[in-house]
Amino acid sequence: MSEVKIFAGTNSQKLGEKIAKSYGKRLGELTLSKFSDGELSPSFDESIRGCTVFLVQSTTPPSDNLLELCLMIDAAKRASAYKVCAVIPYFGYARQDRKDRPRVSIAAKLIANMLTSAGADRIMTCDLHAGQIQGFFDIPLDHLNGSAIFVPYLNSLRLENMIFAAPDVGGVARARAYAKHFEVEMVVCDKHRKRANEIASMQVIGDVEGKDVILVDDLVDTAGTLCKAAEILIEKGATSVRAIATHGVLSGKAYENIENSKLLELVITDTISMKQSSSKIRALTVAELFGKAIHAVTGNTSISSLFI
Numbered sequence: 001m002s003e004v005k006i007f008a009g010t011n012s013q014k015l016g017e018k019i020a021k022s023y024g025k026r027l028g029e030l031t032l033s034k035f036s037d038g039e040l041s042p043s044f045d046e047s048i049r050g051c052t053v054f055l056v057q058s059t060t061p062p063s064d065n066l067l068e069l070c071l072m073i074d075a076a077k078r079a080s081a082y083k084v085c086a087v088i089p090y091f092g093y094a095r096q097d098r099k100d101r102p103r104v105s106i107a108a109k110l111i112a113n114m115l116t117s118a119g120a121d122r123i124m125t126c127d128l129h130a131g132q133i134q135g136f137f138d139i140p141l142d143h144l145n146g147s148a149i150f151v152p153y154l155n156s157l158r159l160e161n162m163i164f165a166a167p168d169v170g171g172v173a174r175a176r177a178y179a180k181h182f183e184v185e186m187v188v189c190d191k192h193r194k195r196a197n198e199i200a201s202m203q204v205i206g207d208v209e210g211k212d213v214i215l216v217d218d219l220v221d222t223a224g225t226l227c228k229a230a231e232i233l234i235e236k237g238a239t240s241v242r243a244i245a246t247h248g249v250l251s252g253k254a255y256e257n258i259e260n261s262k263l264l265e266l267v268i269t270d271t272i273s274m275k276q277s278s279s280k281i282r283a284l285t286v287a288e289l290f291g292k293a294i295h296a297v298t299g300n301t302s303i304s305s306l307f308i
Contacts, residue, residue: 009057022291059092
């Protein structure tokens with residue numbers, strides 16, 4: 001069995017250190033040089049010949065971090081690594097998974113092709129925006145689920161009148177899975193957008209009177225949808241509204257929107273590093289989840305036990 005080595009890109013250094021520690025290894029030494037024009041040049045500062053190499057890098061903001069990951073994969077292959085696994089806690093461009101209007105790119109497929117062409121032998125990620133993106137890859141992909149992080153936290157809250165809500169129709173399956181696990185009801189917030197990141201209208205399908213509502217989503221960008229949903233749910237008689245979302249993209253006025261919203265709290269994970277602190281945002285770590293997944297992959301055992 002080849003030696004396992006774990007490295008992290010500049011965007012996921014802290015998470016990479018936690019994952020390596022969870023696995024039982026130190027984080028490998030890697031240097032990222034930059035030319036004066038911004039051109040990237042990663043290099044490994046230790047031998048990886050014959051090793052199974054895991055490269056941790058979330059791709060947000062996507063462009064530089066994605067290119068850096070591809071260059072890291074290429075460098076590892078050229079350094080005679082036995083296998084290279086790209087650990088992408090947050091997979092950028094996943095929202096562009098189909099042609100939803102004429103003359104647009106299916107960016108998620110393009111990124112899959114880029115990672116494969118760079119030389120990745122395996123992909124490990126968490127809560128893709130669209131599950132079908134797994135089919136864009138012709139190499140093994142381990143799709144981990146944030147429920148392993150959120151379910152224990154929700155259990156610790158001991159809410160008596162819990163109900164789950166999907167912030168849009170696309171999130172119904174995700175919210176239903178939580179509702180089924182906790183054996184409670186769910187509602188749907190049906191929204192209509194004018195354009196990306198701008199909501200025209202929203203209505204609630206279902207009864208939330210006197211309930212502690214948990215909004216379930218895979219990512220939070222500007223937080224406009226969650227904040228609008230929280231406002232409407234409170235108007236409909238909800239006692240409290242919390243939100244759980246695996247990826248805290250939190251761009252634009254997201255922090256301001258959340259602070260001024262009716263949300264009691266937003267619970268995210270550290271797949272993306274927070275840009276600033278917030279009294280309403282709690283970040284849980286996915287390090288142990290990925291550490292266990294790496295153990296399973298390197299030990300050729302099933303990762304099914306990591307799913308709830």
